[in-house]
Amino acid sequence: MDMKVQMLGTGSAFAKAFHNNNALFTVDGRRLLVDCGITAPKALHELGYSFNDLDAVLITHIHGDHIGGLEEFAFQMKFIYGRKPTLYIADTLAEPLWENSLKGGLQQNPSDTLSDYFVLRPIAEGIVHELLPGLQVELIATNHIPNKANYSLLFNGFFFYSGDIVFDGELLESLVSKRGVQLIFHDCQLHPPGVVHACLSQLLTLPAHIQERLYLMHYGDDQPEFIGRTGLMRFIEQQKTYELARLTFAGQSGMIE
Ligand SMILES: Nc1ccn([C@@H]2O[C@@H]3COP(=O)(O)O[C@H]3[C@H]2O)c(=O)n1
Ligand SMILES: [Zn+2]
Numbered sequence: 369m370d371m372k373v374q375m376l377g378t379g380s381a382f383a384k385a386f387h388n389n390n391a392l393f394t395v396d397g398r399r400l401l402v403d404c405g406i407t408a409p410k411a412l413h414e415l416g417y418s419f420n421d422l423d424a425v426l427i428t429h430i431h432g433d434h435i436g437g438l439e440e441f442a443f444q445m446k447f448i449y450g451r452k453p454t455l456y457i458a459d460t461l462a463e464p465l466w467e468n469s470l471k472g473g474l475q476q477n478p479s480d481t482l483s484d485y486f487v488l489r490p491i492a493e494g495i496v497h498e499l500l501p502g503l504q505v506e507l508i509a510t511n512h513i514p515n516k517a518n519y520s521l522l523f524n525g526f527f528f529y530s531g532d533i534v535f536d537g538e539l540l541e542s543l544v545s546k547r548g549v550q551l552i553f554h555d556c557q558l559h560p561p562g563v564v565h566a567c568l569s570q571l572l573t574l575p576a577h578i579q580e581r582l583y584l585m586h587y588g589d590d591q592p593e594f595i596g597r598t599g600l601m602r603f604i605e606q607q608k609t610y611e612l613a614r615l616t617f618a619g620q621s622g623m624i625e
């Protein structure tokens with residue numbers, strides 16, 4: 369199976385040198401977008417893709433850098449391409465996404481809902497769902513903003529992709545030692561304190577066997593100053609394509625570019 373990931377962006381919510389932290393998964397030619405932030409329409413365009421090239425989108429949580437591009441996605445698919453893309457979202461987030469974020473722009477008739485724009489696929493936490501042929505996900509509820517639902521993603525049982533999360537060393541240890549996670553993409557705030565994100569100084573306290581599996585994303589504009597200061601962890605770079613099989617930790621493996 370040919371499984372690749374290409375970050376449309378690797379920036380923090382306020383970054384200007386990087387696009388929003390959204391990921392494009394390609395599995396045997398089918399494409400899933402993970403999060404669709406404010407910069408996603410332009411970031412896709414820069415890579416030569418249109419929204420019509422996407423099969424589905426999966427949302428981790430409701431913040432602009434993760435959902436701010438959905439209005440354009442929905443309108444383009446309806447009025448330019450004439451089809452509904454699949455929207456995977458936690459069952460707890462579907463109503464707030466519509467009521468609190470998208471309804472103001474997308475609603476044209478009082479009866480309109482998310483399902484008028486997307487093939488809505490609400491997914492429950494803790495259950496494995498197939499998103500594309502060969503790509504499964506389990507949502508894991510994680511901590512980001514107090515009292516605000518947020519989900520991280522476990523793909524195919526071995527690849528943990530953090531929604532925005534605070535530092536949780538016990539979770540990472542348990543994912544690696546008990547659940548067999550081999551690869552971690554983790555949001556990283558470069559400067560402390562890590563109030564709503566894990567910050568680099570916290571991630572640097574992780575043991576070597578976790579750091580060597582862990583790649584950093586969702587970072588600020590001064591990321592270049594931190595190259596070489598991330599212990600055994602490495603930065604994911606936006607717009608580069610990574611083959612997941614080659615990224616997977618196997619004792620000696622490293623990033624391919
Ligand atoms: N309680 C909060 C809420 C939000 N924020 C900042 O706003 C950003 C929203 O997108 P994010 O990527 O989750 O990062 C959040 C913080 O920078 C924050 O710092 N504290
Ligand atoms: Zn974010």
Ligand SMILES: [Zn+2]
Binds near residue numbers: 429431512532
């Ligand atoms: Zn967030």
